[in-house]
Amino acid sequence: MKLFVLAVLIAAVSSNHGGTKQQSNETPWEAGKVYRYEVKSHTLARLEEGPNSVSAFKARFVIRVKPNGRMQAKLENPQHAQIHEQLPYERVLPDDLKYQPVQNLDKPFEISYDGGRINTLSLPSSFSLPHENLLKGIISTLQADLSTHRTINGSQDNYDKEQKQGLFRKMETDITGDCETLYTVSPVASEWRRELPKFASEEDPIEITKSKNFGHCHHRVDYHYGVPSDAEWTGTAHKPEEVQFLRRASVSRILGGKQGPIYKAETTSTVQVNPHMYGKQKAEVHSHVHLELESAEQDSQPEWEKPEGNRHIKNLLYSMSTKQIAKHDSSSSSSSSSSESYELRHIDMEPKQRTRRSIKVSKVGAVQNFINEQKKRSHDSSSSSSSSSSSSDSSSAYVNDEMPSSNEPAYAALYMSPQTHTDKKQNSMNAQKLLQEIAQQIQNPNNMPKADFLSKFNILVHLIASMTSEQLSQTSRTIEAAKSSNNNIKADIWMVYRDAVTQAGTLPAFQQIKTWIQSKKIQGEEAAQVVASLSTTLRYPTKDAMLQFFKLAQSPEVKDQQFLNTTAILAATRFINMGRVNNDSAHNFYPTHMYGRFARRHDNFVLKEVLPELAEALKNAIQRQDSVKSQVYIKAIGNLGHPEILQVYAPYLEGDIKVPTYLRVLMVSNLNVLCGQKNRQARAVLYSIVRNTAEPYEVRVAAIHNIFISHPTGAMMQAMAEMTHDDPSVHVRAALKSGIESAAELTGPRSWELSRSAQAAKWMLTKEKFGLQYSLKQFDDGYDMEDDLEIFSALSHIGSDDSLVPKYLKYFVKTKNAGWNKVQASVSSYKRFVEILKEGMFYQQKSKSQHKYPSTKISELLNIKRDQKDPLEASFYIDIVNHQRYFTFSEEDIKQLPHDISEYFKKLEKGVEQHYTKIINQAQVSVMFPVAMGVPFIYKYKEPTLIHIQGKAKGEFIKPSKERPQYSAKMTKEVQFTYARNIDGDVGFMDTISNQHVSVGVVSKLQLNIPVKLDIQVKPKEIKVKAEPLHPEQDNTVVHYSVWPYSTIQKRDSLVPVSLDPNTKVIERQKKSLSVDTKFGHATSTIFHFQGYSYSTDYINFGTIFKSPDFMVNMAAAVSQQDLAMTHFNLRYLGKQSQNKAVTFTAAYNEYYNQRESGELGSATDQEDTSPNSETRRQAIAKRVSAGIKNAKATVADFSASFEGSHKADYVLTAAISKSPVDPKVQYAFFAGKNSAQQGKNQVNGVATIKLPNTNALNFLQVLDNDLKTTLQVDIKFNHNGNINMEGEAERSKEYTEELQKHPLAKQCAQDIARNNQYTHTCHKMIVQAHAPDRFKLTTNYKELSNTYKNYTYHAYKLAKYIGFWYTEVNPLKAVPEGKVEIEVAASYLDNTLDASMGSKYGYVRVENMPIPRSAAAAVAVYQPFQPQERVANYYTSHQYQPYCSVDGNMIKTFSNRSYEYTLTSSWHVVMQDEPQENGIGQEVVILARKPKENQQEIYISYKSETGKDLEIEIQPAPEGSKQPQVNVKTDSNKVSEGDFTIYWNDVEEKPLLEYYTQQDGVLMLYIEEDKLRAMYDGQRLVVLASENRESARGICGSMSGEPRDDYLTPEGLVDKPEYYAASYALNDENSDPKTQELKTKAKQQAYQPQNKYTSVLRSDSQWQQEMTATLSSEEDWGSETIYRSRSYDKQKGPCAVKQQVQYYENHGEICITTTQLPACQSHCRGEEYKIQAAQVTCRPKLDQQFRSHRDHIKQGQNPVVSGVPKVKQFKVPTSCNA
Secondary structure (H helix, E strand, O other), rough: OOHHHHHHHHHHHOOOOOOOOOOOOOOOOOHHHHHHEEEEEEEEEEEEOOOEEEOOOOOOOEEEEEEEEEEEEEEEEEEEEEEOOOOOOOOOOOOOOOOEEEOOOOEEEEEEEEOOEEEEEEEEOOHHHHHHHHHHHHHHHOOOOOOOOOOOOOOOOOOEEOOOEEEEEEEEEEOOEEEEEEEEEEEEEOOOHHHHHHHHOOOOOOEEEOOOOOOOOEOOOOOOOOOOOOEEEEOOOOOOEEOEEEEEEEEEEEEEEEEEEEEEEEEEEEEEEEOOOOOOOEEEEEEEOOOOOOEEEEEEOOEEEEEEOEEEEEOOOOOOOOOEEEEOOOOOOOOOOOOOOOOOEEOOOOOOOOOOOOOOOOOOHHHHHHEEEEEEEEHHHHOOOOOOOOOOHHHHHHHHOOOOOOOOOHHHHHHHOOOOOOOOHHHHHHHHHHHHHHHHHOOHOOOOOOOOOOHHHHHEEEEEOOOOOOHHHHHHHHHHHHHHOOOOOHHHHHHHHHHHHHHHHOOHHHHHHHHHHHHOOOOOHHHHHHHHHHHHHOOOOOHHHHHHHHHOOOOHHHOOOOOHHHHHHHHHHHHHHHHHHHHHHHHOOHHHHHHHOOOOOOOHHHHHHHHHHHHHHHHHHHOOOOHHHHHHHHHHHHHHOOOOHHHHHHHHHOOOOOOOHHHHHHHHHHHHHHHHHHOOOHHHHHHHHHHHHOOOOOHHHHHHHHHHHHHHOOOHHHHHHHHHOOOOOOHHHHHHHHHHHHHHOOOHHHHHHHHHHHHHHHOOOOOOOOOOOEEEEEEEOOOOOOOOOOOOEEEEEEOOOOOOOEEEEEEEEEEEOOOOOOOOOEOOOOHHHHHHHHHHHOOOOOOOOHHHOOOOHHHHHHHHOOOOOOOOEEEEEEEOOOEEEEEEEOHHHHHHHHHHEEEEHHHHHEEEOOOOEEEEEEEEEEEEEEEEOOEEEEEEEEEEEEEEEEEEEEEEEEOOOOOEEEEEEEEEEEEEEEEEEEEEEEEEEEOOOOOOEEEEEEEEEEEEEEEEEEEEEEEEOEEEEEEEEEEOOOOEEEEEEEEEEEEHHHHHHHHOOOOHHOEEEEEOOOOOEEEEEEEEEEHHHEEEEEEEEOHHHHHHHHHOOOOOOHHHHHHHHOOOOOOOOOOOOOOOOOOOOOOOOEEEEEEEEEEEEEEEEOOOOOOOOOOOOOOOOOOHHHHHHHHHOOOOOOEEEEEEEEEEEEEEEOOEEEEEEEEEEEEEOOOEEEEEEEEEEHHHHHHEEEEEEEEEEEOOOOOOOOOOHHHOOOOOOEEEEEEEEOOOOOOOOOOEEEOHHHHHHHHHOOOHHHHHHHHHOOOOOOOHHHHHHHHHHHHOOEEEEEEEEEEEHHHHHHHHHHHHHHHHHOOHHEEEEEOOOOOOOEEEEEEEEEEEEOOOOOEEEEOOOOOEEEEEEOOOOOOOHHHHHHOOOOHHHHHHHHHHHHOOOEEEEEEOEEEEEEEOOOEEEOOOOOEEEOOOOOOOOOOOOOOOEEEEEEEOOOEEEEEEEEEEEEOOEEEEEEEEEEOOOOOOEEEEEEOOOEEEEEEOOEEEEEEOOOOEEEEEEEEEOEEEEEOOOOOOEEEEEOOOOEEEEEOOOOOOOOOOOOOOOOOOHHHHHHEEEEEEOOOHHHHOOOOOOOOHHHHHHHHHHHEEEEEEEOOOOOOOOOOOOOHHHHHHHHHOOOOOOOOOOOEOOOOOOOOOOOOOOOOEEEEEEEEEEEEEEEEEEEEOOOOOOEEEOEEEEEEEEEEEOOOHHHHHHHHHHHHHHOOOOOOOOOOEEEEOOOOOOEE
16 A cells, blocks of 8 residues: 555656656657748837837748757848838838848857757857847747646646647746746648648648746846836736736747648737826837748758857847856646746856745645645745745846946846947047036026937936946046036036936946045035935845945944935935835846846845844934934834834833834834835734824824725724724824725725725714814825826825824825825924924013913912923925935924024025036836847836026025014025926837837926026015016027927937937827917017927817816826827017016005094095005005994005016006994905006906894804894996996895704704803804805996906806706896896705806806805804804814804813813803913913802903013903993003994004904903904803914813813813813912812812823733634644744653743744744654644844854753744644654
8 A cells, every 4th residue: 555655656746747857759840851931020119100110030040950859050141121110000011121131140050959849059159149039039939849848737738639739838938038838739720721822732730829928937037127016017917906017928829730840930029018107008019020931851961060169058038148047947836827936047156045935736636735735845944034025026036147246337227138248438428428418408498308408318327327337437537527616517517417327326326426425525415415316226236235325324424414314324224125125126126037136035134234223323312312313213214114123113112211202103104114015013013003092192193194004904994993983082083084084985906905995994984074183194096097197195194282283294196107205294393393483583572560360370379280391303304206305303403493594694695606406317117028039128217307496696684673573584586497307208129130229109398497587575564576587688488398209210329319310200190189379478568479289189178187186186187198199388488579578576465453434435436546566555445445434444455566678567456355343344445457558557446345234142042033134235447437336135044044943953052052051062053054144146237348348247157057067047038138147146054055046138047056165154154253264264173273162151162172061150260371481482371260140250361462562351241231241451552442342552563452342242252462362251151262372271171282182181180070170270269169179179189190001012921922822723824834843952851741842943044932832842752643833933133142042042951031023933733742
């Protein structure tokens, strides 16, 4: 039986064809015969329209078959031709091609074959590598291997030798790679004779077809760089998150006899790609090789002589060098299509250990499974645990060329065309010549698009990339002299060269930059900008390069320069992450298919040399309390993205080392790189933080922001959705809801997994609406279809507790053709940040007045102690166009900022000059690989961008002082600003016969050119800007935009841009979709010319461009064509034709208080003073608009534009509004005038009056009882006779009133009112709703208007007709008389719709159910003291834009929307108290309230302003018989009005300090410093409005943080009962209530302190680990591919029994030790009944002394305890031990 099993195993192993080389009897070749084939091949590049660029080759291929698998072959009469024209049939070449002979390609060579498979070649040494590859392409086409060699086992694979039919897969090597090939063998139709007329008498042939699966290759020969993540180009995108970037196919067809010969063979390779990576048009490279048998006869000729110096070619793979690639052959028995690597490397290189991932095997029988399991075990022993990426880097084992050295360029990156590595001395000369041209062109931006400036820069980068270190050093020495030159051209030569070296991306270029920095040739900001680009431009992340970069960042020369040091550290760590830590980018972004992995996968230099140094630097910075460095090192450690950073952050996140919350937030935020790698440990840490409600909300929200990119599981997502209902933090609830909601709406492939998990949880979210100021996570993508640009964006912010402005904000956006663009800003306290700036820039004065209850006294009485705030910290991060910059600030830096600004203005007084030129590539993508003909396909995408600023400035700034408390500034500035950007996508191939680059492509150009001189003056309430062209008499192209598709055949390494090459043909269509040629600006005598055309269908309907609701998508779409076609637009300023050469813009603003003008507003009249910026006119309009209004406040705004020159023209607009809280009228007036020397004077004047209804401020039921009607009268006069008169009214309808009465909130409010609580939050909402009119009517009469104005009525009619789409009713017969327009609107605020109708002489139009914003009622309400903008903003911010607090009958509603029951007593209670920090800026506020009687409330207010003014106000209920409360004011300000409206004047700021009046309903309205503090008081209740005291307020109204949970905090700590909370703020004085004092005492006793409890980072106790390990079964999958066997190291021999022993293993530079003891048997015992048990292990580098000691102790039988970040591994452990 055992012999039988052994025989079966041997047979099974023998049947596994993976490593067995078999000689096949099936061969199409017959020894002793000579075969002559006609060869025709061609490769073409084409767009979907336009001419094709073609390279054609033909020859006769003679094959002489010799015995023993040997052939002699040669090409006869090889010829080559090129075509550059439109072909009638895309794959059929014309017959009249002009072929030219190809030299040195007709020598004989030998082929070694096995059956139908080609093994090796022997070529003459005189054959060039391009010729070798051409031959390989021809020979690959003849390969037809029907043997079982390297077949892939699968139930669907079959072949019948007798029938000559079958379908099977095998790994096959040809010119395009060693890839899975699908063979199909089948009969052919009877018509085959027409195809093979010469062999019509032979027996029926068979047809063999082959199709390559490039997604499954054991070896690839290609070069790639910069390919976006998730962009599939090697095969077909199968995963939902993948995007098909490039399509590639190779199909062969062979007709041959059943026993040979091959009559006809052809291979077609097709590659298709979007030139711009998006859009409708695709470029295609089509390569076709065709061989047809002419004759097959006996070979009677002697053998050809072998040329001397033959070189042996081991396979058909495309060759990059004469060093041969040895293929370590192995085949797969898997039916999987996953990509595997098989090691191919130069035969003269020592083999290196490489690892490829394990693959899951199909169940093909127990024996085969046994064999596969043995393979898996031997293979898994080398699995890695050092990588954070879940994807395999198996494909990175391909090695096709020598690894680039630090002194040599990477020649493969140029064209992937084999070439001798010669030293081209002309490169330096050519580069200098190009630099001269480029620098000259920068001086004249008008000619830059035509001269193809940015394409020349790309050529310059190409030249530099081909230079050696010696060449580059020599060139640099020549150019560096221009660095400090005052000559603009020489300075630009240096800056362009510097940027070209930066963009080259080669190791010699990196060495040159390193030399510049170390020698301080570049330093400071210039060096920082260079280094910022290196992380994404360096193409070869070798270990040496990464370490050099990191050491450069830490070198003394760099550390002394703060901005350079910061930038270098971040750039270096990002480079290390992309090239080493992140397997996805290490494999996909860099050319690993050409060189193999640049840093050995298991080389732990990151853990040994990089991370420890950064961790130590962070530790030292925190110990020194160096905020700037701490932030930098936190960012740098996060940039690494290694799982071990969790261990570095752990002491700070867990609270073992105390750091400010701000730094903990940054640590969590900077886990984003690790999370982006889908690291499960990071996800677990983040989820734990999110769930920990004892963490500060900022840290939890930061975790929420990152957990979405770590792909949370469905269970996590649903748990987080449930948290939106009951989490104590409103910020956490808001962030979770917004994140899940927006993620569920994503449609792009890259977001598929996130979107699916979010959709599974969306239905669980709370219905609560959160204000926009709360924390947010918002995703959006513009994905519509495959051709779209696909813009993905995400907005994250952490809301502030002391401001509506977030304390952390991050926005990032990504498109198909570019990487991430990110902007991030953070500050520990925005309010404190503003205060520090104000303290340094503005003068302030403290009041020394003595008040009864000042804020300091309240703090002493109640023991209010302000929390010791952490030092202010801030940062700004920008990662745009591959530029990563990070600026960090400490509190000292921010305090220094005003001084730095002052120093800058001091320099400005003397004049400063600026010359800045920067050219960068926003994106670079290269993909190259061979096609069927043996030539390389080449795709290159570049996006070069120029920013050029040249100018000078002079000015001054006058800072506010005690004598002059207002600021002023003026500046004169000359600036030449140029922005240019090309999008250049080129698709083609290298014609290696003619050494020419054959391609098609699309170039899109955008340029903005602004040469302007500015004169700016800023005064209080006035700004004036004069702008004029820098060169007034020149014409300037302001905006240029063009798109031009092309086809070209260009000489290799040409120095001429494609657009200027005479061989280039521009692709145009027959008909333009848009053509425009117009001049405008004649009225101002400043002429602009807009001219251009486009063939693109994008411009047929502009609505298709701006179709997205996302602003960023629309902006990108405007300059990103979907239908790529010839386009050319220019906007030019015509200086020669313009008579006016300058324009002055002026804006002025004035306020006039307490106006008491008699009379009436009257009708509109003409203005006599029409001059620009007239103070006289503003005063006159203010007086007129205030006529008839008591104590009016008039506001006037004046705008003017004066065009200066020989045809001077002035345009003026002045508008005014006047109103008073004690008068129902609101009056408006405006004047618009034009004074032109050419067109005379014109003006339009208008006046309007609105009469507002009486309102009720505090009682909703009384509001409903009042009629709410507003009237409007408007009179507009046009010049002398034209007139428009409008009359309108707005009212609340009876129907709307009834709807409000039935509303559920109205019923709740009525119940509150019944309990004497009139201003609860519910009642406030209903009061605003009740003050909104819902019926509007406007009648317009006009006469003697020009036809232009009359046409407006027609356009209004047409607009109304179409605006409602299917809601519209139109009746042309129902018209109103000429000169009249009637409009009626009925709004439904509960349904958020409106119905509108308009009648004019053109007919009647009615629009129904038109949607309106939900905030419409708040916008139109006539309710004071809330302004319309405040009411609307409150709707979207949960009433936190303008918070209010109400102290009602027995209910208090806090600023942060907490409502609790409490009745005031006779004790003074602190309603609100705030005081600035010592020497800080801000107001001192105290508001006290008490109830001496049940229905009477008394108020005390103490207020001290920033300008030193003070108020002390006592308010008591109105005496009997009066409605006016008693107000007693003590102040150092003057009373300027009394009676109905009392005003106290602030003479420092020249505006009211205090205003108050009593409404008709008896409610006192009180305003302090206008809107800084407002109050409503009716004798029984108080409502306070404030917004500048966020988070710093104290009292029964809460802290104004926006978090209701914060309104439980008293001076003694947290209390849970509302009566304790309110009583804690009661004063103990002569008016004290005993019961209140008793409550206060109890509150003090029961108060407890808030305490943060930090989250543990991946920690487990030993007992839990043991219990968890014991319960795990062997069937549970913990994601480990390796199973380790347990072992006991006990040296004492005894009875065999299971021992408990800590285990260890060593793996690729690491020592891993289990955290628990595992069952094991001693060496003299045998284990039985093994099971698989999971255990946690901790790994450290082998150099770690502690772990080496632990290992030695384990070997001695001890059981050491280890700690660290654990991971789960599987162990094979025995259940019993026997001797």
